[in-house]
Structures are given as C-alpha cells and as structure tokens.
Amino acid sequence: MSFKSLGLSQAFLKAVEKQGYDTPSPIQSKAIPPILEGKDILASAQTGTGKTAGFTLPMLQILSQGQQLRQRPVRGLVLTPTRELAAQVFENVKSYSAYTDLRASVIFGGVNQNPQVRQLRNGVDVLVATPGRLLDLVGQGALSLDKVEIFVLDEADRMLDMGFLRDIERIMKLLPKKRQNLMFSATFSKDIKKLANGILNHPVQVEATPENTTVDAINQKVYRVAKGKKTDLAIKLISEGQWEQVLVFTRTKHGANKLCKKMGQAGITAAAIHGNKSQGARTKALAGFKSGEVGVLVATDIAARGLDIPLLPHVMNYEIPNIPEDYVHRIGRTGRAGASGEAISLVSADETSYLRDIEKLVGISIPKEIIEGFEPDPNASTEPVKPQQRGGNRSRNSSKNRNQNSRPKRNNDRREGRRKSY
Incomplete structure (x- = not known):
C-alpha cells in the first residue's frame, strides 16, 4: 500500500x-x-x-x-x-x-x-x-x-x-x-x-494494535535491586554499557533533580525535564539530549508523551510507575518506527505489586536479573509506598474518582504538568 x-x-x-x-x-x-x-x-x-x-x-x-x-x-x-x-x-x-x-x-x-x-x-x-x-x-x-x-x-x-x-x-x-x-x-x-x-x-x-501492548522491537528487562542502591546501579549500567543516549524516568520532580545531580557527580552529562522547569530550560535540555551534548535526560511522566526522539536506544525506569499504562507510554519512547530499543526497569521490593500489575497489563513476564553487589534486601517490605508519601504520583485506583466531573486538588509534585503544562 x-x-x-x-x-x-x-x-x-x-x-x-x-x-x-x-x-x-x-x-x-x-x-x-x-x-x-x-x-x-x-x-x-x-x-x-x-x-x-x-x-x-x-x-x-x-x-x-x-x-x-x-x-x-x-x-x-x-x-x-x-x-x-x-x-x-x-x-x-x-x-x-x-x-x-x-x-x-x-x-x-x-x-x-x-x-x-x-x-x-x-x-x-x-x-x-x-x-x-x-x-x-x-x-x-x-x-x-x-x-x-x-x-x-x-x-x-x-x-x-x-x-x-x-x-x-x-x-x-x-x-x-x-x-x-x-x-x-x-x-x-x-x-x-x-x-x-x-x-x-x-x-x-x-x-492498529491491541490495547496496552508494548512494541515487539523493545527488549524489556527488570533488575531487582535494593532501594538504596538504585542510583549506583543506574550509573553502573549507563557507564559500563557506554550508553550514549538514555531517557530515565522518575516519579517526582525532586527525584529527577536529585538523580540528575548524582549523575553529574559521576561524570555523566545529564539534564532534568519536568513541570517545575521553565519552558526555556525544558527546550534546552531536550535539544541537548537530541544533539548528543547531554547523554542522560531524567524526566517525570510529563515526558512519557510527546517526546519524539528518533532512534532512542535506551529507556530506564529508575522508578516504575504505579499506573501500569504509564509503563507502556514510557518505554514507547524507544523502539519507534520499527527500530529496536531497550527498556530497563530498576525494581525495589516496595514496587513488587506495581511490577505485577504491569506484567498483567502487557501480557508477558518481563525477564528479571540481579547484579552482584546490588542484591535486593531480603528483609525489605513489599508494601508499596503510599502516593502521598512519594508526593509525585496518583493512587492506583483513583482514575474513576478523578474523572467524575471534578478537578483534582493539586500539590507540588502531584499531577505532573497540571496547569504548568499548558
């Protein structure tokens, strides 16, 4: 045709x-x-x-x-x-x-x-x-x-x-x-x-495709890791893998800024993009990422849609989303237009139920790996952190209530992009 x-x-x-x-x-x-x-x-x-x-x-x-x-x-x-x-x-x-x-x-x-x-x-x-x-x-x-x-x-x-x-x-x-x-x-x-x-x-x-499926060209992998070792593992994977262009997702603006700073201290050129950044700063960060001047773009879910980055090879979920559909949108930044891509997720114990929901949605069991020195804490609780404690995401069962013709309340990290995104 x-x-x-x-x-x-x-x-x-x-x-x-x-x-x-x-x-x-x-x-x-x-x-x-x-x-x-x-x-x-x-x-x-x-x-x-x-x-x-x-x-x-x-x-x-x-x-x-x-x-x-x-x-x-x-x-x-x-x-x-x-x-x-x-x-x-x-x-x-x-x-x-x-x-x-x-x-x-x-x-x-x-x-x-x-x-x-x-x-x-x-x-x-x-x-x-x-x-x-x-x-x-x-x-x-x-x-x-x-x-x-x-x-x-x-x-x-x-x-x-x-x-x-x-x-x-x-x-x-x-x-x-x-x-x-x-x-x-x-x-x-x-x-x-x-x-x-x-x-x-x-x-x-x-x-064009079944609802909520992930692109076949994306190679998905989960690394089980202790929560306190995520930053070091992210830096290790990017540095030792010599990844030149990586889009990294966090749940909150504060988390994005903090991770970006740690990346810089490790010698990795990184920039953050989220709703608290001015439009000029967001445009500059994205332009630097596309040109190759910035190797790592750390983003909240505001970037899960609308970032058209040709041939993006790597997406990393530093924190997996508690809304499973957001996982599909995030990793959809790679594997575009028939190209191959890799989606890596760092999953701590308190994200276990989120991972289970994601696998149920996409209909596959994502391959899991543990790297020596970054083992998950066997004594850590698998109880998910409540959204209000994280400050940057929404309740897993709030979608129905959120859309009953009422505008949700806002706080600093909640509803990333709300009003600031217009």
Whole structure:
C-alpha cells in the first residue's frame, strides 16, 4: 500500500516523500481514508506508530480543499496535554502543509503569550494548543473557536490523567456543533470511551494494535535491586554499557533533580525535564539530549508523551510507575518506527505489586536479573509506598474518582504538568 492509494493529493504526497516516508504505517492506512471521507474517528495506536501523521495529513488535505475565509479563523484545532507534544504536532503540521498555503500556529503556557497573540491576529487555519493557554486566550478575546471544522483530541487518556476533563468540557462548548471529531490515544479506558460518546458522532473505531501492548522491537528487562542502591546501579549500567543516549524516568520532580545531580557527580552529562522547569530550560535540555551534548535526560511522566526522539536506544525506569499504562507510554519512547530499543526497569521490593500489575497489563513476564553487589534486601517490605508519601504520583485506583466531573486538588509534585503544562 502507498500513501497515494489512501487518497492523499499531490501536495501531501510530495510532503510525505520529503520526510522520507514511502509506506504508510498500519494506523495511517486505517485512519486516513475514513477521515478524508469526513467521518469521526476513535483511534487507538501504540506510541511511535505514526498516529500524528494519521490525523494531520487528512485534516490538512480537507482544510486545504475547503473554502478559505478572508480573515483566516481557526478551522482545525488539535488539543494536546503537554507543551512538548504540542510542539511536536505543530512541527508535523508545518512539514506536511509545506506545499499548501495553510497557516498554522501553536500555543502553550510557560512562555510569553504576546508572540502567540500576534500570530493569531494575522490569521491561523490550524491551531495546536494545550487546554489552559487556549482557554486563557479565548477568555481574553484573542481568538474564537466558532469556525472550527475539525477538532482533534490527541492523547485523550493523558488528558484525563492530568485532570483536564473540566477544561475539555469547557472547550467543547466553544466549538460549533457541526464539525468533524478525531480522538487519538495510545490506550482507551472506560473513562475515555465515555468521553468519546459525548464528543464523537457515529465514529469509525480504528485499532492498529491491541490495547496496552508494548512494541515487539523493545527488549524489556527488570533488575531487582535494593532501594538504596538504585542510583549506583543506574550509573553502573549507563557507564559500563557506554550508553550514549538514555531517557530515565522518575516519579517526582525532586527525584529527577536529585538523580540528575548524582549523575553529574559521576561524570555523566545529564539534564532534568519536568513541570517545575521553565519552558526555556525544558527546550534546552531536550535539544541537548537530541544533539548528543547531554547523554542522560531524567524526566517525570510529563515526558512519557510527546517526546519524539528518533532512534532512542535506551529507556530506564529508575522508578516504575504505579499506573501500569504509564509503563507502556514510557518505554514507547524507544523502539519507534520499527527500530529496536531497550527498556530497563530498576525494581525495589516496595514496587513488587506495581511490577505485577504491569506484567498483567502487557501480557508477558518481563525477564528479571540481579547484579552482584546490588542484591535486593531480603528483609525489605513489599508494601508499596503510599502516593502521598512519594508526593509525585496518583493512587492506583483513583482514575474513576478523578474523572467524575471534578478537578483534582493539586500539590507540588502531584499531577505532573497540571496547569504548568499548558
């Protein structure tokens, strides 16, 4: 199958070719034709499978063929949960619309709004946005959403995880009733399907892969280790393995900063990325990581979605998540677009139940190893640390309660990225 056979016009075939793609991925093959037919879509695909192009290409083609209004109001709206994902989607939109006269822009918080407002005033056909900044600018009268023809909700499950349900509901009320809706996500929980019922109109359901499966190209391994020896083991694996590019996940911002400092003291170039960092610092850290100047990027779950790092060889879970779906998103940063990758998890006794939940979700028993000198403490309790003691994650059974039309309370490390992510 070729992109041409999907119904894309010459302008977009040329743009795809320029990006070096010749064969559509499964999610693109299944999603693009019904979107071009004007149908609503409910799509599930693993991260790294090309789902962003799966909605940007047909959306752009539909808008390029439609009537272009003189003042260029927003006709295509893509809503994402984080700044990084918004920036990534925007880059896709720019690349794929290169041979059209469509105008696109991206808005998110953490940066001065004035340049964003100026772009909006000049006219924008396609807008990529995070919820908070979008609502702020609508409230200021800087833009209107009453001409939106296509609405895309990207990473919808992450939206709910981060407490954006109220914001989504407010945004939906600002959109015209007659529009095309596209909902894309890596996973679909019952809460997501309930949300979809309120947004989508007789949707075509598309699944490129079974829900919550991990990419086959990722080599997964667990190291059982004493909690107090995790840092030394992480440094040993990275140093002795001569890993040049490693994305390391911690549960909290404080934990990310602390580990980053320890890495530096061990002679490893490392940078941290999380919600307390300014947007400039986050952009600089990510740029350094992509260029190779920074060998280790230590991140909280805000980076589990939206970081498009080509051929990333290693992901390390310094602390495994207590929400099993987050494990899928984290390790999905490697093994992208058919490339191989390695996902290493350092698991202490108090994370035993989390590991069991992860293995149940992904349907495999992850190979386990113990390294001499870093053995787990046989007397350590397997009782999981309560979320409030960690300060950086949410209760394993809180998803249902969190999404009952109420905005969750916030604290310093809880709900990573909430509000600060817009």
